[in-house]
Amino acid sequence: MKLHLVAGGAGFVGVNLVRRLLARGDAVAVCDDLSRGRRELLPAETTGRLSFHKVDCSEAEALGKVVSSLDRAVDEVWHMAANSDIPAGVEDPRVDLYRTFLTTVGILEMMRRFSIGCLHFASSSAIYGDLGDLEIHENIGPLEPISYYGAMKLASEAHIRAAVEAFLSRANVFRFPNVIGVPATHGVIIDFVRKLRGMPRRLEVLGNGTQTKAYLHVDELVDAMLHIRSLAGRYCVFNIGPSDAGITVRQIAEMVRDAVSPGAEIVYGGGDRGWVGDVPRFRYSVAKLKAAGWRARLGSADALSRAIHEIVEQER
Numbered sequence: 133m134k135l136h137l138v139a140g141g142a143g144f145v146g147v148n149l150v151r152r153l154l155a156r157g158d159a160v161a162v163c164d165d166l167s168r169g170r171r172e173l174l175p176a177e178t179t180g181r182l183s184f185h186k187v188d189c190s191e192a193e194a195l196g197k198v199v200s201s202l203d204r205a206v207d208e209v210w211h212m213a214a215n216s217d218i219p220a221g222v223e224d225p226r227v228d229l230y231r232t233f234l235t236t237v238g239i240l241e242m243m244r245r246f247s248i249g250c251l252h253f254a255s256s257s258a259i260y261g262d263l264g265d266l267e268i269h270e271n272i273g274p275l276e277p278i279s280y281y282g283a284m285k286l287a288s289e290a291h292i293r294a295a296v297e298a299f300l301s302r303a304n305v306f307r308f309p310n311v312i313g314v315p316a317t318h319g320v321i322i323d324f325v326r327k328l329r330g331m332p333r334r335l336e337v338l339g340n341g342t343q344t345k346a347y348l349h350v351d352e353l354v355d356a357m358l359h360i361r362s363l364a365g366r367y368c369v370f371n372i373g374p375s376d377a378g379i380t381v382r383q384i385a386e387m388v389r390d391a392v393s394p395g396a397e398i399v400y401g402g403g404d405r406g407w408v409g410d411v412p413r414f415r416y417s418v419a420k421l422k423a424a425g426w427r428a429r430l431g432s433a434d435a436l437s438r439a440i441h442e443i444v445e446q447e448r
């Protein structure tokens with residue numbers, strides 16, 4: 133049995149990861165400051181293999197106290213903590229500095245102090261910036277993120293790479309696409325569902341609806357992370373996503389409208405992006421991950437249908 137520390141483990145992806153690690157028979161210590169996550173989303177524990185610690189992961193000292201209090205040594209750290217409110221980061225760049233980057237610094241400082249060698253990191257397609265129709269494989273460059281969030285994810289990757297040289301024995305960097313499913317804490321589907329519940333006859337959409345992105349269901353994302361974890365290598369960087377080019381915001385708006393409030397009028401804003409730092413389209417290559425033996429079963433449209441159904445149920 134291994135002990136995993138999951139930073140940001142009370143958030144959307146974290147909760148799904150924690151469930152899967154517990155199902156494998158491992159133990160998990162969740163570290164989350166509950167700024168966005170919720171403790172009640174975690175499974176009710178009866179086996180003694182799950183513990184929860186409310187802590188700011190940018191504080192290495194505080195994280196160290198948690199690690200010292202555990203009854204055995206941590207084997208692996210999963211860093212899922214970050215700011216997930218992208219517009220908040222646009223308003224105030226310190227939000228992403230503290231939540232997205234300094235969590236990485238704090239976690240690595242704690243790992244070095246406790247000689248924990250294995251890190252898995254949730255990075256993002258946002259590190260690539262706006263590359264238009266270029267196919268994005270892992271070693272494309274130069275990397276010019278267009279949001280503070282993307283900039284701080286890229287800075288985190290660089291910090292982790294340096295730590296591999298300094299002391300880590302293994303680091304996996306997962307570049308996530310848009311991830312959907314439950315428990316949804318943020319994102320386009322829950323926004324549309326809530327807007328329609330508040331105003332059932334009209335759905336206002338940010339941007340002109342032509343933004344095109346790839347969507348992966350969270351169950352498949354966790355599968356992919358566990359697959360990459362099983363591969364050999366000291367520093368592994370992978371794009372994770374479905375095989376298709378993605379789906380437009382217009383299609384998503386129509387799917388949610390039909391599920392929640394059929395007949396509602398959809399009103400689009402101007403411009404090809406929803407907010408400052410939004411990347412209107414990207415073509416994500418997942419060839420490296422396919423060559424390493426993993427591919428998504430669901431395309432973006434099927435993942436969306438499933439997630440819309442789940443989120444509508446969640447919001448009842």
Ligand SMILES: NC(=O)c1ccc[n+]([C@@H]2O[C@H](COP(=O)([O-])OP(=O)(O)OC[C@H]3O[C@@H](n4cnc5c(N)ncnc54)[C@H](O)[C@@H]3O)[C@@H](O)[C@H]2O)c1
Pocket residue numbers: 139140141142143144145146163164165166167168169170187188189190211212213214215216230231235254255256257308309310311312317318
């Ligand atoms: N969901 C997506 O579509 C997506 C896409 C790309 C990358 N990611 C990355 O995946 C990871 C998980 O995202 P998510 O969708 O589950 O978001 P989320 O907001 O649901 O989860 C993030 C968790 O981190 C916690 N957190 C934030 N700052 C913290 C701090 N200083 N100390 C401790 N905990 C802190 C929050 O309380 C929350 O529980 C994040 O790193 C995110 O950047 C997510």
